[in-house]
Amino acid sequence: MTLRTLGQSDLKxxxxxxxxxxxGGGDWKFAWGPQDDAQSVAAIHAALDRGxxxxxxxxxxxxxxxxxxxxxxxxxxxxxxxxxxxCSLVWDDSGIITHNLQAAxxxxxxxxxxxxxQLDTIDxxxxxxAAHGGKPEGEAPGSVEEALAEMLKLQTEGxxxxxxxxxxxAAQMQRALGAAPIVSLQPPYSLLATDVEASILPFALxxxxxxxxxxxxxxxLLSGAMTRERIAAFPADDWRRRNPKFQEPxxxxxxxxxxxxxxxxxxxxxxxxxxxxxxxxxxxxxxxxIVGVRSAEQVSGISGAAEIxxxxxxxxxxxxxxxxxx
Numbered sequence: 001m002t003l004r005t006l007g008q009s010d011l012k013x014x015x016x017x018x019x020x021x022x023x024g025g026g027d028w029k030f031a032w033g034p035q036d037d038a039q040s041v042a043a044i045h046a047a048l049d050r051g052x053x054x055x056x057x058x059x060x061x062x063x064x065x066x067x068x069x070x071x072x073x074x075x076x077x078x079x080x081x082x083x084x085x086x087c088s089l090v091w092d093d094s095g096i097i098t099h100n101l102q103a104a105x106x107x108x109x110x111x112x113x114x115x116x117x118q119l120d121t122i123d124x125x126x127x128x129x130a131a132h133g134g135k136p137e138g139e140a141p142g143s144v145e146e147a148l149a150e151m152l153k154l155q156t157e158g159x160x161x162x163x164x165x166x167x168x169x170a171a172q173m174q175r176a177l178g179a180a181p182i183v184s185l186q187p188p189y190s191l192l193a194t195d196v197e198a199s200i201l202p203f204a205l206x207x208x209x210x211x212x213x214x215x216x217x218x219x220x221l222l223s224g225a226m227t228r229e230r231i232a233a234f235p236a237d238d239w240r241r242r243n244p245k246f247q248e249p250x251x252x253x254x255x256x257x258x259x260x261x262x263x264x265x266x267x268x269x270x271x272x273x274x275x276x277x278x279x280x281x282x283x284x285x286x287x288x289x290i291v292g293v294r295s296a297e298q299v300s301g302i303s304g305a306a307e308i309x310x311x312x313x314x315x316x317x318x319x320x321x322x323x324x325x326x
Contacts, residue, residue: 001051001306004287007183007210010165015306017054018047019292023069024062033235035071039295044073048297050303056290059113067116084124085113099132101142101151110154126164130172131265138309148180170203189213189280199284204213210287216280217273261322264314270304275303
């Protein structure tokens with residue numbers, strides 16, 4: 001795969017990265033249901049074999065479990081991929097998740113992530129949220145500026161290489177850039193989540209901030225493998241059961257879009273999911289897309305996205321379908 005420079009850093013990343021959210025397993029607030037660790041490791045290895053060179057995880061995924069699974073997958077590799085993780089969401093012994101931007105909390109999280117990942121340094125350390133859980137910024141202890149100041153110290157100490165942010169709006173990114181050298185932003189972006197096109201992606205492009213988007217297939221909804229029956233059978237702890245995109249009246253519309261992607265995919269010998277991912281990569285602000293995989297088999301349905309160039313006909317067909325919803 002062609003490598004792209006992430007923002008103003010020395011990280012040369014593939015257009016696709018491995019998403020490890022679901023690898024956190026079940027029994028926590030934002031779980032995707034039970035997940036077999038061996039399948040997660042196999043998925044990571046399959047993606048690396050296809051040429052992907054970075055993994056994105058977070059401390060909170062599975063309350064630390066995702067990072068431990070990533071560490072297991074890295075053992076014995078001749079060359080390890082870049083590892084990106086996140087901070088600011090913490091949990092107590094009962095699994096209650098809270099938001100904390102205090103310096104001491106950020107440092108404690110970084111040390112714990114390094115231990116779980118079995119690494120000496122984290123390639124990209126990202127503030128997961130400036131504000132979380134529908135609460136306004138300032139409700140959580142600490143501040144973005146306090147967190148970034150501590151991350152700069154961690155960078156000086158060699159514990160992290162680069163600093164990024166996730167789920168920030170343009171105003172929050174502006175402030176962050178005044179406090180630290182921010183190399184990347186991680187926003188949600190897909191055909192079903194385009195709000196970031198208004199100001200966030202243009203800001204990142206103008207200020208040379210790299211963008212690695214998450215949920216480019218809208219949490220699997222646009223993969224081409226999602227059916228009403230599969231959705232109905234989601235485990236009780238799969239957070240997507242609560243997502244309106246997986247419920248009527250939106251579900252019928254969304255599955256109709258999948259059929260449009262499937263038709264375009266036939267012209268490119270690609271899956272609907274690969275077309276959905278390629279659409280996000282078409283945006284000039286986007287450096288890479290984080291693609292969650294839970295098995296080696298799933299990797300084959302997404303890895304071709306980086307090689308797809310959507311033409312004017314493809315883009316017009318997608319846009320016409322989107323206009324039907326407005």
